[in-house]
Amino acid sequence: MTGLVHSSVFIWLLLLTSVVAMLGRFIKIPYTIALVLTGLFVGYLKLLPGVHLEPEVLFAIFLPPLLFEAGINIHLEPLKKNWKIITALALLGTVLSTFVVGYTLHILLGLQLLLALLFGAIISPTDPISVLAIFKRLGVAKRLSVIVEAESLFNDGIAVILFSVIQGILITGTFSLAQSELAFIRTFFGGALVGIAIGAAASRITQEFDDHLLEITLTTITAFGSYMAAEGFHVSGVISVVAASLVVGNYGMKRGMTPVSRLAVLSFWEYAAFVANSLVFLLVGLEMTNISFRENLISVVIAVIAVLLGRAFSIYGLSGVLNRFGLSIPRNYQHVLVWSGLRGALSMAMVLGLEASIPERSFLIPVTFGVVLFSLVAQGLTIEPLINKLGLTTTNEELRDYQNLLGESMALRSALAEIDRHVHMGNVSQIARDDAVKSLLERQKEIDDLIKELHLNNEVIIATERDKAGKIVLTAQRNALQEAARNGIMDYTMAAKIIGDLENDHNEKHND
Structure with a gap:
């Protein structure tokens, strides 16, 4: 060249x-x-x-x-x-x-x-x-x-x-x-x-x-x-x-x-x-x-x-x-x-x-x-x-709606947790907190019902959620084993072997 x-x-x-x-x-x-x-x-x-x-x-x-x-x-x-x-x-x-x-x-x-x-x-x-x-x-x-x-x-x-x-x-x-x-x-x-x-x-x-x-x-x-x-x-x-x-x-x-x-x-x-x-x-x-x-x-x-x-x-x-x-x-x-x-x-x-x-x-x-x-x-x-x-895409309208609802739900839960933290610190009164979160809780209930309906009726969403849950579980197990090895609770080689087995099991389930 x-x-x-x-x-x-x-x-x-x-x-x-x-x-x-x-x-x-x-x-x-x-x-x-x-x-x-x-x-x-x-x-x-x-x-x-x-x-x-x-x-x-x-x-x-x-x-x-x-x-x-x-x-x-x-x-x-x-x-x-x-x-x-x-x-x-x-x-x-x-x-x-x-x-x-x-x-x-x-x-x-x-x-x-x-x-x-x-x-x-x-x-x-x-x-x-x-x-x-x-x-x-x-x-x-x-x-x-x-x-x-x-x-x-x-x-x-x-x-x-x-x-x-x-x-x-x-x-x-x-x-x-x-x-x-x-x-x-x-x-x-x-x-x-x-x-x-x-x-x-x-x-x-x-x-x-x-x-x-x-x-x-x-x-x-x-x-x-x-x-x-x-x-x-x-x-x-x-x-x-x-x-x-x-x-x-x-x-x-x-x-x-x-x-x-x-x-x-x-x-x-x-x-x-x-x-x-x-x-x-x-x-x-x-x-x-x-x-x-x-x-x-x-x-x-x-x-x-x-x-x-x-x-x-x-x-x-x-x-x-x-x-x-x-x-x-x-x-x-x-x-x-x-x-x-x-x-x-x-x-x-x-x-x-x-x-x-x-x-x-x-x-x-x-x-x-x-x-x-x-x-x-x-x-x-x-x-x-x-x-x-040809209909080979799984990114359909319902999946996008489902993901948007999940995002809004995460934002609402974060807001609720944050205001409760300020109540615990004494920065916000309980009365002010109850008044502020009333509409948030009503919207959260609506979102939970919509998410449940979509999750029960859409095969793509079910498969996506199953895969996501599997990855979360695998990550949690991997982190726990790594921490145990770092703290000397178990041998590092054994931890690596168990992690490898867990990853193989996960790949077998989710690579079809």
């Missing part, structure tokens, strides 16, 4: 992301899409000349923290419950999409088949970050969120492997189906083994000490080290980071870290992913201003249609097969999965990283950028209306 190493440029980029994040509170569009549009604006005005999205930097610097942060936050329980669906969509879906897109472009644009398949692999990885933010805000079912996030996490690695295999065939000019399949399997499972080994080693080491700074450092080494080690062994660095993060998140952090350390580690990675993601999307917008779409506009339109066709074919087709085997994917889930398959920086990095000897490289770059731009803007800005239309 030319010039990014210069500290002033880095600070300017961070400042831009901060401004967009602050403005995002007032503008109702996803933060990542706002960053892309900002990058386009800044790029066209040439306010940051010489700043580019270099594929080597994205793969080695930005990708590991993004993958690692996503992986450590995925719980194994919902993953295990949906692993067959996730595997089918990530593995078979990516391969199927690659071939559908490739053959469509081969037929409609007359592109050489291998080059068309290479484009299919380049454009196959999905980027769900902005979509997941919308899911969280709208209260979309956790099962759909898990499927979308996990599919994206794994299809990134599979797409990169397909890209490497097809590009190798183009460069060498030789093709063997058996050798290609073997290379794919070796790269995928080799990366997984490297990641599991490094993640397990890091998890074991964390059990030997309790220092959140050391544990943050160790997880940082794990994230970047698993990528570098896998690439050194010529296997998938992306799959390696994903595997390492799942091991650390579901084993190392629960068994080897105290709750305090775990919170510090999660906070660090949340920030690291925020910075990396912000810079990547801003650079995506900046990079797009260096590409001329005018000469390839028809090709971009055809490519967009091909990509949507490939995504639809893989999602609807595989869902139909999975549903026949009892692995239910509701129809409205399928529609969201198709439209939420946004393309992002990984596709751009792969196409920019194409070997110079690849024919039609100058054609593939603008077409890829055009598809990514359409995906981020057109699909990204319309996914929320689609979710609302």
